[in-house]
Amino acid sequence: MRTPARLLSRAGALGAALVLAATATAVADPGARAREDVAVEWFDVTAETLSAAGAPTQITNSRTWAIGWTAATRALGRGDSAAYQDAAVAGAVHHTLVTLVPAREAELDAELAATLERVPDGSAEDRGLAAGREEAAALLAEREGDGLDPTSVGVPFAAPQSAPGVWQPTPPAFGPGLQAGNRDARPFLLESPDQYRLAPPPALGSERYERDLAEVRDYGAADSAVRSPRQTETATFWYGSSYTLYTTPLRVALTRSRASLPERAALLALFHVASVDTQIATSDSKYAYLRWRPVTALRAGGDAGWTPLHVTPSHPDYPSGHGTYSGAAEGVLTALVGPRTAPFELTSPTAPGVTRAYTTWRQMSQENIDARVWSGIHTRAADEAGVELGLDVAAHTLRHAHELFR
Template identity: 65%
Template sequence: MSGTAASASTARTSGPADVDVAVEWYDVTADTIAAAGSSTQVTNSRTWAISWLSAARAVRSGPRQRAFQDAALASAVRTSLVTLLPARTAELDAAFAATLARIPAGPSKDRGVAAGAEEATALLTERTGDGLDPASVNPPYPVPQAAPGVWQPTPPAFGPALQAGTRFARPFLLGRADRFRPGPPPELGSPEYRADLEEVRDYGAANSSARTQAQTDIAQFWLGSSLTIYNGVLRAAVVQSRLPAPRKAELVALFHVALVDTQIATSDSKYTYVSWRPVTALRAADTGHPSIPSDPAWTPLHTTPSHPDYPSGHNTYSGAAEQVLTSLVGSHSREPFELTSPTAPGVTRTYTTWKVLTDENVDARVWSGIHTRSADQAGVTLGRRVASYVLRHAARLFS
């Protein structure tokens, strides 16, 4: 099984020359976004992508000297974060000063600082107005007319639809949000639809007698933000990697570029099919299948997010993350790694393979009562396809 969000203290600290600047600034990025980030996950993914794509470009732009590469990486990430999250300027400047203090003075250091700032400024300009700010991600969305199969606001808050605007944002590489749009969900009344809904009804109910404690624990663990949990996964890959600094920067950049484009594709699919959530289907007078009786009191284990069912956003994220990690570092971590989750305080799970994370995500959303298995599986496939496309065309990011 799986891995942790290790703390900055796990970086090599035996002496100034031994500090891995990629890991150091990975932790700075994570801490900065945790403290002052956006309310929308895709906006935070954008911050990661801009910061680390500019770092990867900067590190590649000069000599293969450690002084240049370390200065360029830190400068690019610092410039990006100060611009995007200015509330953390003092902390970022202190971290930057600490990094620069370890790098020997000289032309390579000076060139690195300049290259990092230049690449970050250029990319920030390039991404201006890309539609990934919170207001653009969450525009007003009219509630569709109620009908079998059609999404409606869900209890208990019955809030407005979220993330409807992400589908109009400008991807980094995908080009079109609908490039890999999956086929439609199972047709109402079909055997597949019945199997989906019965599974969620039985295993995803708050008072389920079918769901085991182990399954409940997995559902609770993966209820946390994908960005938050998978930052621990990616950190483990970076820490354990034997890649040189430029390749580590590229790994972090491509991971988050793929995740931004995946979230854009996810929004496109969700708001194309506008498929109802299990709680709506199971409570409706017409559940969509004659053999499934309505249960107005049915309640999921976890509160249903306020957007359509198909495909599962958690699983598009996990599918894309798995694809990037498998392609760039292999199917396994070099060593077992631990993962924590903000929705399961005090719980640590240990993993060695990326696919297990995906498999648990698929099950977890069913056991939470908030997605059908078809939505989960379609999400994994969509995420993998978007990530594969990003990796195939990655050279465009660096040309």
């Protein structure tokens, strides 16, 4: 797997500049962080809004983050006083959320009023609020019809004709392929959904293919005799939504960064732009190769009763979407806040009562790789390729960030 150092070298001048700013030992403007932290405040508002009434599709929610925080970053480039900047962030994110999640308008209006209450009245506040709203409105118009709404994303994919290696609906629901619509959506920064299409998965019957399938058979079975309790816990911990699981690490990175407000807003924007573009690229590779899932392969090979530890998601094996999301997150966080952080705790809605601690973003990628094998729902090749794809899209996002923040 590519090392973080190699990733940073590929990320371009923006990543290098921001990681230096984010890990600096002193804040350029000490007063900027002494006041109420508007970035953390509106991070929490965004997370709470989407948790309460967001879209049912992960990529649609990431799109909302990407629009709101890209607009905020653009607006921040138009003024530098504290009053202007706080009002600009609040104006951009508020306008985005009210537009895309109108059911939360009353709560969002109250949050905006609370922010503006502590911002000194005057022209700086007025200009910041107007700039944030203008940038949000412009970006919302620019992204209209991008194919990232739940209906477009959720277009069912009919199963192809059955053949060795070809994806088929999986038990117990045997439903149509999901997230197929992602591959037709318009990316933020990728030139096309297939720009980073992966090389083909290991050939059927190859040494790598047989080794990976045997590993899933032994370690991913519901009744596995070799999977340890810790491995079972890992599989269960990472079984849930990557979008949900990575909200806490991103907040940790935001709150611990010593970078300026514009740079921290850019961190949030780039994280979610990379997430959206990675999910689009993931769908492209998945539906280009249509590799069957382990449960289908094992049952077709004569293991008719084999059942995975966790229910297999209804889309092809290669690459793992959890892997791609994790790779994109690792890439952006490594480049912009550094590869390591002080220990932080993470919980998971799919593993109640379990708390894990991490000190590097790479740890989470490695656990995602292992977890999907131990869940019985992905081959290791699909997991590792997924992380690589996410890293590639993250590096592309950082190299082209100047196009986003025009």
